[in-house]
Amino acid sequence: MAIVLGPNQYGKAENRLVTVTRDGDVHTIKDLTVSTSLRGDLAETHLTGDNAAVLATDTQKNTVYAFAKEAPVGEIEDFALRLGRHFVSSQEAITGARVLIDEHSWNRIEENDHSFVQGSNEKRTTAVTVEGDQAWVVSGLKDLVVLKSTGSEFHGYPRDKYTTLKEVTDRILATSVTARWRYQGSGIDWAKSFAEIRAVLLRTFAAKHSLSLQQTLYAMGEAVLEERPEVAEVRLSMPNKHHFVVDLSPFGLENDNEVFYAADRPYGLIEGTVLRDDAEDPGQAWYSLPAF
Numbered sequence: 001m002a003i004v005l006g007p008n009q010y011g012k013a014e015n016r017l018v019t020v021t022r023d024g025d026v027h028t029i030k031d032l033t034v035s036t037s038l039r040g041d042l043a044e045t046h047l048t049g050d051n052a053a054v055l056a057t058d059t060q061k062n063t064v065y066a067f068a069k070e071a072p073v074g075e076i077e078d079f080a081l082r083l084g085r086h087f088v089s090s091q092e093a094i095t096g097a098r099v100l101i102d103e104h105s106w107n108r109i110e111e112n113d114h115s116f117v118q119g120s121n122e123k124r125t126t127a128v129t130v131e132g133d134q135a136w137v138v139s140g141l142k143d144l145v146v147l148k149s150t151g152s153e154f155h156g157y158p159r160d161k162y163t164t165l166k167e168v169t170d171r172i173l174a175t176s177v178t179a180r181w182r183y184q185g186s187g188i189d190w191a192k193s194f195a196e197i198r199a200v201l202l203r204t205f206a207a208k209h210s211l212s213l214q215q216t217l218y219a220m221g222e223a224v225l226e227e228r229p230e231v232a233e234v235r236l237s238m239p240n241k242h243h244f245v246v247d248l249s250p251f252g253l254e255n256d257n258e259v260f261y262a263a264d265r266p267y268g269l270i271e272g273t274v275l276r277d278d279a280e281d282p283g284q285a286w287y288s289l290p291a292f
């Protein structure tokens, strides 16, 4: 038996980057969390401690900030592609780079030119993988919290001796959507594509009469693929944010689906992938991202 070094990567996680772009007195804020990971011929540092191939994580961090000054950050996908390509093309030992970016939202305070209020917790995300001269872009969103107060049922499931859940034909359906979609093709308008995919996800959540959160998840992914040809595959992770009807009978009160207890845990966790059966195979790049 021999012991060998398996897959590895290293980088600087969660660089917090804020930029202010000035157009006269009118300022625009971009607030990003940027993580970089590099892969390549890195056996020596692990096996002998020889760091000749190791671009320091501190240098990776500095590169993120310097790049933000040297050219406009622009869309997160473009910024991630620039960083990833830089690391792979400038360091002989580095053959692959993964750049993850979360974008945090700030909204202008009324018409003010340089004052902002933090938006919701929702984040726009991208995960760019560069390998040699190839690149894959997986964008998405997380913490998109949605709720519908009717149009959701759940019944017809097996009942065994441990089942207590009541079958319902009208319930609150709420979730916090994490979505990742893999792009195919080129010349994509990242901002427009993001806005339209987000709108499709929301519209479908609202419109689909739900017999299960699983059915809603599939419908949301299917709608994105039907409407957005630039998307090959969608992965969705949707916790079921349970809203339980409170039993008010001890107080002689009827509860006709009006008063709920919003439980935060445990929660059902519904996850799935919706894809085109003829989508090109992305190879390792996609599958080595977290599945959901």
Ligand SMILES: O=c1[nH]c(=O)c2[nH]c(=O)[nH]c2[nH]1
Binding pocket: 154, 165, 211, 212, 213, 214, 240, 268
């Ligand atoms: O939409 C649902 N899917 C489930 O699998 C499930 N399980 C459960 O207890 N409630 C629900 N709701």
